[in-house]
Amino acid sequence: MKEIMSSTQTRNVAGFGSAKLHIITLAALGIVFGDIGTSPLYALKECFSTEHGIPFSPDAVLGIISMLFWAITIVVSLKYILFVMRADNNGEGGVLSLMALALRTATSGSRNAKILMMLGVFGACMFYGDAVITPAISVLSAVEGIDIATPALSHYVVPITVVILTVLFLIQRHGTTLVGKLFGPVMFVWFLALALLGVVNMMKAPQILAAVNPYHAIAFMQQHALQAFVVLGSVVLVLTGAEALYADMGHFGIRPIRFAWLYTVMPSLMLNYFGQGANLLVNPSAIQNPFYLMVPDVLLVPMVVLATAATVIASQAVISGAFSMTSEAILLGFVPRMRILHTSEDERGQIYIPIINWMLLVLVVAVVLAFKKSDNLAAAYGVAVTTTMLITTVLAGVVMRRIWKWHPLLVALVIGGFFIVDFAFFSANLLKIVDGGWFPLLLGAIAFFLLMTWYAGRMLLRERTKDEGIPLEPFVEGLLAHPPHRVEGTAVFMTGNVETVPVAMLHNLKHNRILHKRVFFLKISIWDVPFVEDSKRLSLKKLGSDVYILRAAFGFKEAPDVNTVMALATAQHGLEFDLMDTSFFLARDTVVPSKIPGMHLWREKLFAWMYQNAAKPSDFFHIPVNRVVELGTKIEI
Known part of the structure; x- marks a missing residue:
């Protein structure tokens, strides 16, 4: 689970040695990177969706792979790893922690304080949309490998997905301490498999490495301006889970997360995306499912099993994150008190909130039954992710200026650049509101309204009690x-x-x-x-x-x-x-x-x-x- 480390361990990670660093890094692989690590299953396929109207060509492949490469480099490696993760609240990260940090710079009850609070709360509410969509799209995209391995069983994809997700939610009340110990090793095998598949396929068309040059991304956007803007809404799928790097910082510390990203996760993802691109150059028909059609036939079934395990782990991390964030929101006064059960005697962070669990189960199953394919869910996913990313950028800018005391020009340069990138992704996803993007926005808006009603009601109740006391x-x-x-x-x-x-x-x-x-x-x-x-x-x-x-x-x-x-x-x-x-x-x-x-x-x-x-x-x-x-x-x- 997300809270696999105790708070005591978390606050003492600064001085650990290399052996402990590797152990914690392995644990972080299983918790922090499940979401972003399973993006290769569906991201590139969605980028080449026929709805975008992009004519298939080697230049288009190079252009889109270049866009993926630089999106990951700028947003994850630069924005989150280099800058945002420095904005910790006593070692903790995440949008609510960042909001609490930014609020210290504003006068209580002032207009600025209310704006900062509402931004943070809405960012947290959009995470609930992420918590619903991540299990649905991840497990669905993994099980869709059955279409490739055994086409005759393709009509069982949705039922199998529903069964897996239902079992996942049913076991939450028992805790995941035992199986949680397997998360790290399984995800390490997953990332190793991604890297090896990428290298093998890159050998078929080494020219794909030219996509590292940003010229190809720029040329593609100039040649297909409108389509490239629409494709941005799909490119953002490679960034899903980037917020988890920041949100889980308090559980593992900065060093293990940076270490895991720079030396395992990022190289594996890059190799795999480039491998998918190389396979497309050699075999354009692989566009049907770029991930599974890069896998040798003899390894297809094992890969479906491994991918399903990886997506279940990614889903577990998001579910645990929803429990953790709800607990934080309760204590910060935005959510009514709920029954919270501790599922581990050793790790106090491992919790289970029944009402949140059952609400998520109903919504996730409903989403799978309604959308039926991972392609259909991609639009909804992008809106949830980009909204939270945009809010994080704004709040980080407040922290840089008012707490770190950076020069206004430096803040404008750094945050302005990130804001332009985030807003481009966000606005591109707004084009998909009709196709499913409305779902996380509606879910987030309902949650935001309920949270603000509770907060305002509590303030009113406190005022009445004080006046009459x-x-x-x-x-x-x-x-x-x-x-x-x-x-x-x-x-x-x-x-x-x-x-x-x-x-x-x-x-x-x-x-x-x-x-x-x-x-x-x-x-x-x-x-x-x-x-x-x-x-x-x-x-x-x-x-x-x-x-x-x-x-x-x-x-x-x-x-x-x-x-x-x-x-x-x-x-x-x-x-x-x-x-x-x-x-x-x-x-x-x-x-x-x-x-x-x-x-x-x-x-x-x-x-x-x-x-x-x-x-x-x-x-x-x-x-x-x-x-x-x-x-x-x-x-x-």
Whole structure:
């Protein structure tokens, strides 16, 4: 899985030796590069699609192979490997981490902050489109090798694809720790096979190496201006998965990913694309399926099996990425709390979110049944990929200027160049909206609307609670001056705002008329960093007579856990906690939409529905069920 390394390993990768580097690089091969590594199955075939109207010729082959070569070099090697991966948020990458980093440069609540936040959230939402399309197009393109190996079984391609994907989603709840250990070796064999196939086929037509010269790409674009622009929408398919290099940086570190890319993945991909091009020069009829028709007949069936395994691994990485990103979005306040299960006792990053898993399964199967062929899915894939790439470029520009303090001219030169390339790919894919590009845009727009509704609703709810709340410290001072009957034990009142009295406490005093011997007002905050050191996690304030305000901070890559908080409070402040003598009081709010100024009434109703169906705070914060006391209240928004 994507989170195969622990966070401790991740933060210590800077100084590892060559042996450890090779081990981590092998692991990265199986997780990071599955998506981009399976692009040879369909990318070149789509570039020569008959719909583009490009007359087949040796010059066209050289031109398109040259475009592929320079697209990979500029976007992946220069943009991501050299520049974007330097923009890490405490070692973490990905569009949400980049958004959190960029937001530090803007005033909270300002127009710039809102724009940066919306860009980051929409980029994350487009990843969900990627998470749906990647398994569908990858596995479908691999299984389509049956058409070449055994044409009589071609009508089984879609059913076999659906079965493979269904099994893949069904095993998610069991975790992939065991099979995950095979991902690296299998992908290494895959890349080795890509390279060998490329070399063997290049020997048939060595002149394909001339495509390294950008002249051929430029000449092709000049000679076929309109068609070349349309082909850009297919060329981008060689870049699918490039964002994963950045997103997975926190799990493996920069060095292993760069090492794997420069010394294994990029050479293998280049050799294979050039090999496909060489085969087309010798055998133009191979355009039907450039990848499988470059494979010797005797190796065709094994290659279909290996390709299917590689695409399943690529799909697994994207699914795990969807779980990871959803968890981050929950902690950053953009997604309602959901039930999150940890599938490994050793690696806390390996998680499973049931509702996301089943939603993805339904959507992926529906996409396979609707589109039926990988060719038909290519248009949808490009839109999802280029949108996220474009957003990453914009956010990286903000970081370069405001955090790295680069000279404006240098930022304009670097980001301007990347933006032109990204926008060219993006605009070319907009031509394919009617052919399927609408799907990821629609999916991303729906997700974006839901996430922003949840975020706006939470801000509104927090504002209402703060406005109607009673100041905490004066209240406690008055309460201790004339205390009610105090009982043995510890009461922990979970609160989102330590400035006001928790509603749960007011209800407890009103109905039970007691106060525990020890009282804690516990607020758990999520900081805009991936991880928080234990030395900085807790802060304690004494209000007198064993009443405390306890603040606990977690990063957006961590799992908030009251057991961790209690253990640290004992170790750092000498506060002993006996679970059997501790009660956790939570307010179970019921949100009531009203005509009070806020969101539109229909959006407030949607937020109220989302709020009521969110996971219980006791489950989310890992509070022992038999120690929870929930007290209900209504809040109008």
